[in-house]
Amino acid sequence: MSTTLSSRPQMAPLTPHAHGLFPLQSQYAKDIINRATMNKCKPYTTPVDLSAKLSATNGPLFSDPTLYRSLAGALQYLTFTRADLSHAVQQICLFMHELRDVHFAFLKRIIRSLQGTIHYGIRLVKSPSHSPVAYSDADWGGCPDSRRSTSGYCVFLGDNLISWSSKRQPTVSRSSAEAEHRGVANAVAEATWIRNLLIELHTPLRQTSIL
Incomplete structure (x- = not known):
């Protein structure tokens, strides 16, 4: 480099x-x-x-x-x-x-x-809501070589995007539903980790996470 x-x-x-x-x-x-x-x-x-x-x-x-x-x-x-x-x-x-x-x-x-898009970035705002919301999506067999799927998620805390990922799934999914469920599992794991982190920072969330 x-x-x-x-x-x-x-x-x-x-x-x-x-x-x-x-x-x-x-x-x-x-x-x-x-x-x-x-x-x-x-x-x-x-x-x-x-x-x-x-x-x-x-x-x-x-x-x-x-x-x-x-x-x-x-x-x-x-x-x-x-x-x-x-x-x-x-x-x-x-x-x-x-x-x-x-x-x-x-x-x-x-x-x-x-x-x-040289001046694009992340905007962080004072949000009246602290509700955690996660979004998840996945393709099915998108890789032409391995037929593995790619899944992604993003997690918002109120109006602010705080976590995101796009990653190839480790195994082949037998259906689009299975690929989506794997993506959902990743999003749930990330949302749970964020909730636990906020507990350690003495700011526990009182709202249920929405996926």
Whole structure:
């Protein structure tokens, strides 16, 4: 990883905003774009082409795996304030062992979206509600190689997004219902962990978690 991206930068301070706080990593995102030499690339508004299915075997091998891994690692750190990139970054990190040109094209699509959303971040607001709400979703057999599913969740505390994940499931699901149930189980585990953490911080939640 280059000296620009090798050490994890400090998170940008919580910037006062008209409606709360707004942590973001815009300078770090610019560093990633510079590292990829894509300063003048055409910006995209979305990080992924939903019709694309990445495979471990399609296309020729990529010639510079060090560059790919450097950029993928940097993007992974960026997801600390960019939940919208989590699924796309998770996809490119699945192929570190045998990189192909199509994987790098997918990664470049993410960087093009950074160019168009450089000032995106997470907004934290004073919320009248402290009700925990979790959302979960999953595909079914989305990986063309292993036929494993990908599930994701996000957890809100009141109006604030506080936790999110997108991850390939460890085993093959026999139906879409099974894939969804695995995703729900992950969301429930995360919501339970957050409740226990808040108990340790002496701020227990009195409302039931909603999934």
